[in-house]
Amino acid sequence: MGEEMDLKFKKYWSDYCTILGIAVVLDPRFKMEFVEWAYDILYGQDSSQLKDFSDTLSSLYGAYVESFNLHSSNYPTHQSSSQAQGKHSILEDFDVRYRSGPSSGLRSELSKYLDE
Numbered sequence: 001m002g003e004e005m006d007l008k009f010k011k012y013w014s015d016y017c018t019i020l021g022i023a024v025v026l027d028p029r030f031k032m033e034f035v036e037w038a039y040d041i042l043y044g045q046d047s048s049q050l051k052d053f054s055d056t057l058s059s060l061y062g063a064y065v066e067s068f069n070l071h072s073s074n075y076p077t078h079q080s081s082s083q084a085q086g087k088h089s090i091l092e093d094f095d096v097r098y099r100s101g102p103s104s105g106l107r108s109e110l111s112k113y114l115d116e
Contacts, residue, residue, distance in 0.1 A: 018053060021053055022056075022057060025057060025114070031113070031114055031116075032054075035050075036050065057110070058110065061108065
């Protein structure tokens with residue numbers, strides 16, 4: 001019976017450990033430090049599971065950014081009277097850069113959050 005329970009636990013743990021880990025990372029008190037500590041205890045240092053978790057987190061954030069950019073591009077931009085007259089606005093440059101997403105030279109918001 002104990003082996004059967006252990007098997008079920010491992011199955012469910014493998015299904016939910018990533019979700020729970022992401023929830024912990026989003027808690028500003030813990031971020032990645034707690035997840036790294038827990039994975040070191042559970043799987044050993046420099047485990048492939050921690051790398052998989054980090055890759056999943058980055059992939060999830062990338063999907064969020066992509067989705068956000070798609071949804072924000074659906075909203076119409078309002079033009080001021082000076083823009084309608086053909087004058088260049090400094091905010092237009094920001095809008096172009098904002099809609100294009102983070103450049104490869106810039107750190108992602110996720111990296112900044114985790115480093116804080």
